[in-house]
Amino acid sequence: MKFSILIANYNNGKFFKDCYDSIINQHYQNWEVIILDDHSTDNSIEKIKEIIGSDPRFKLFENDNNYGVGVTKAKLIELSTGDVCGYLDPDDIIKPNAIKSAVQVLEKKKDIVLTHSRLAKCDEKLNILSEFKAAMQIPNGQKNFFNFPIQIAPFVAFRKDVYMKTSKINPELKIAEDQDLYYKMYEMGKVHFINQTDYLYRAHDGGISQNNNKKKSYEYYARAIFEAMQRRNLKKINRRTIPEKYTDPQEIFDLLEYQNKIPFRIKKKFIIILQTIFG
Template sequence: MKFSILIANYNNGKFFEDCYHSIIAQTFTDWEAVILDDASTDDSLEVISALVKDDCRFKIFRNEVNSGVGITKSKLIELSNGDICGFVDPDDAITPDALKSSIDVFKKDKKTVLTYSSFMKCDEHLKPLEQFKSGMQVVNSDPYFFNCPVHIVHFVCFRKDVYEKTEKMNSEMKIAEDQDLYLKIYEKGKVKFIDEANYLYRTHSGGISQNENLPKSREYFAKVIFNAMKRRNLTTINGKKIPEKYSNPKEIYDLLEYQNSIPFRIMKKMKILFQ
């Protein structure tokens, strides 16, 4: 079973060394690292090429024009040759057992289509600050699961052959294209939480999903949820009608407000316990 580490790079050459060292330190050794540079304007390609040198496990590609993270990640999956895929941002890093922990789950249970772990929030120098508190197992095979609030986030790994059976990544969902992908794969089988902080998430001013991008991320995530509702042929949620067309994020998030109630949370825990 081969693992494809997928890296979409744009102007993150100055951070890539940490990412690189975390990859070559993996205890699971049957992997490839596929890097697609999205027409960076910094010296990313020079830095990355100098680090990987002649290591044939690293494959470097470049978009001729800047295409955006959604299109770039979609291309990365197409370029990969592994059975299992997982995205690692070039400014982040993974722990030594990150790949092994995931591969072990996939080998043990063929019905598992996606694994995810917790992650450690770090400062600009990759010094750990705090662990993500919302990482936990979610209910499987639930048409009303939309990963809201977010539990599936880092380190997410999935079977490539299962991805091929979905509508694939929607690059129009910008910023929230990962969540769109997770929900589509969730619909194809079991997902498994690995209770380890296997991903080191670097916070810095240039982060794609950080700072001024947060409102945009919320907007796109609402569209992702709405599309999932339609894909699952849902017409109502908790007695409320789902709109025919998307209009605004509040309308979508209001439909899921009941999932924050104490009775719902208790029921969810019971379902997870017995699944």
């Protein structure tokens, strides 16, 4: 099973050496790396070319303009040739067993379409600051699942052939394109949680989530949820009517606020236990 590591780069070439080293040190070696630069304005291309050299496992492409993360990440999948795909940002790293663990699950369990593990937030020098403790197994086959609160987070691996049967990532999403992907894969099969920390997320001034994008992130996240509700033909959720058109992100999140409450969380845990026992 070939694994395609997908890297969308924009002005992060200065951090790429750590990312590169973490890939080279993977215990599972049947992989390729597809890098797509989104028209960087720094010396990213030169830096990346210098690091990857002539290694044929690394393929570097460039956008002819700055199109944003939705377009770039969707195109990365199209450029890949692997059976399984997983995104890795050029300023982050993965631990040595990340790919092997995902592949082992996907080879063994054919009904699993996506795996996820746990990330840790790090400082600029990749010293761990905190672990994302909310990552966990989710209930499968639930029309009201929208990763709210967030439980699926990198490191994520997904079957390419299944993805190609979906409507694919919405290229208009500048942020929350990952949530859009998770929803669409979730609608196609089962999701499996690997209980280990595989992804080290580097927090720095140049990171997309650090650039005062909180409000935009909130809006795109709500839009991805609303589009999933439409695909699933939902008219109501928790006895509340879903709007026919998306206008206000808060309106969408208010519909899902019950999923933060204790009764829903108890019910969800019970469903997960039953699904774990009976498959």
